[in-house]
Amino acid sequence: MTSSVQKQQLTGIVVSDKMTKTVVVKVDIRKRHPKYRKAYTVSRKFKAHDENGEYHTGDKVVIESIRPMSKEKKFKVISKA
Numbered sequence: 001m002t003s004s005v006q007k008q009q010l011t012g013i014v015v016s017d018k019m020t021k022t023v024v025v026k027v028d029i030r031k032r033h034p035k036y037r038k039a040y041t042v043s044r045k046f047k048a049h050d051e052n053g054e055y056h057t058g059d060k061v062v063i064e065s066i067r068p069m070s071k072e073k074k075f076k077v078i079s080k081a
Contacts, residue, residue, distance in 0.1 A: 008065040011081050014055050015045065022073060023050045025063055048075040055080070 012027035029042045048063045055061055055077055063075040 009078070010046070010063050010075075012046070012061065012063065014057055014059045014061055017050070017053070017056050019047075021050055021053065023048050023055050023061075023077060025061060025075070025077070027063075046075050047073045048077045049073055050077050 010025075010027045012025040014023045015026045016024040025046050025048050027044050027046060029044070030039055031042055032039050046063060048061075049066070049069055060081040062078045062081050064078050065074060066076050068074050
């Protein structure tokens, strides 16, 4: 039985590559205030798996959700954006 689960994909910028096989990616999400309709940006950082260490600080990358690899690492880097 195959399950067609849609994996979450996010685009962000690598802000740290100091860890082995892990990069920290900052994802900016534009939101709109429900009452005042003002647009604002919410930032969130995700740890993502980078097997070969090919992504460095400043790179724009696409990350995809995976099963948890550790306590905080639940994404992997797919490609440069």
